[in-house]
Amino acid sequence: MEVIIAKDRQELAEIAAGIIREQIRRKPNSVLGLATGSTPEDTYKRLIRYHKEEGLDFSKVVTFNLDEYLGLPKDHDQSYWYFMHDRLFNHVNINPSNIHVPDGMAPDPEAFCDWYEEEIERAGGIDLQLLGIGGDGHIAFNEPGSSLASRTRVKALTEQTIKDNAELFFGKDKQHLVPRFAITMGVGTILEARKLLLIAFGKRKASICKKFIEGPVTSMVTASALQLHPNAIVVLDEEAAAELEYKEYYKWVQKMKKEEYQKVLDRLAQ
Numbered sequence: 001m002e003v004i005i006a007k008d009r010q011e012l013a014e015i016a017a018g019i020i021r022e023q024i025r026r027k028p029n030s031v032l033g034l035a036t037g038s039t040p041e042d043t044y045k046r047l048i049r050y051h052k053e054e055g056l057d058f059s060k061v062v063t064f065n066l067d068e069y070l071g072l073p074k075d076h077d078q079s080y081w082y083f084m085h086d087r088l089f090n091h092v093n094i095n096p097s098n099i100h101v102p103d104g105m106a107p108d109p110e111a112f113c114d115w116y117e118e119e120i121e122r123a124g125g126i127d128l129q130l131l132g133i134g135g136d137g138h139i140a141f142n143e144p145g146s147s148l149a150s151r152t153r154v155k156a157l158t159e160q161t162i163k164d165n166a167e168l169f170f171g172k173d174k175q176h177l178v179p180r181f182a183i184t185m186g187v188g189t190i191l192e193a194r195k196l197l198l199i200a201f202g203k204r205k206a207s208i209c210k211k212f213i214e215g216p217v218t219s220m221v222t223a224s225a226l227q228l229h230p231n232a233i234v235v236l237d238e239e240a241a242a243e244l245e246y247k248e249y250y251k252w253v254q255k256m257k258k259e260e261y262q263k264v265l266d267r268l269a270q
């Protein structure tokens with residue numbers, strides 16, 4: 001796992017958006033896995049800017065979102081479908097038929113989940129999956145105890161997730177309005193992406209970041225499954241990185257990569 005520590009939220013978003021821009025430039029028909037929530041908002045703003053100012057081309061990009069609340073229609077202003085259109089899709093030249101967000105109103109949610117898995121496969125698999133992390137260590141809505149081999153399915157949300165989402169999206173006193181279930185990609189589905197990019201910022205995420213990066217791999221902290229992936233990048237700001245035991249080492253590795261590694265390669269090539 002590569003751990004990059006940015007000085008603040010802005011730098012974090014710049015690094016994350018830079019990695020996604022690079023992916024799209026290298027492979028214009030990239031299949032991107034996308035996340036919602038407060039964490040990727042600044043990253044999406046930067047991608048919109050790259051589209052408007054530099055012509056970053058989304059016309060061949062295919063996207064699959066991680067999750068959606070069960071029972072919320074697309075046009076509900078708290079649905080993830082709405083969030084993604086509002087924060088990204090409506091502002092770039094993506095082809096609407098290339099967008100996939102789980103359907104929270106699917107009459108047979110389990111059949112829908114199987115279809116979603118097949119669609120990912122038909123698209124050739126996910127090239128780059130963007131992830132946030134919940135306070136309980138979840139990636140997508142894989143709450144504690146989710147199998148590390150799980151596939152797209154319906155999950156019951158934990159009390160903490162319901163509370164966090166109530167505060168962030170619905171207002172503190174609206175906890176009763178947060179849906180209790182979601183359709184979510186599984187941990188196994190996520191681990192099949194060719195590259196993972198998890199981002200997190202703020203003090204609120206510091207203790208869970210220490211757990212998933214430096215603690216054991218466990219289904220009780222599903223983000224710890226990133227340790228099993230050969231190509232996972234984690235970008236944190238200083239606050240989210242505050243409790244990492246090897247924080248200075250991660251910074252040193254990044255510095256050496258920038259300054260020294262090329263010199264070593266040059267020397268070996270002589």
Ligand code: F6R
Nearest residue numbers: 035036037038039132133134140
């Ligand atoms: C959203 C998702 C969730 C969030 C996580 C963090 O699509 O999959 O796992 O990434 O709950 O949410 P924020 O970014 O709001 O702290």
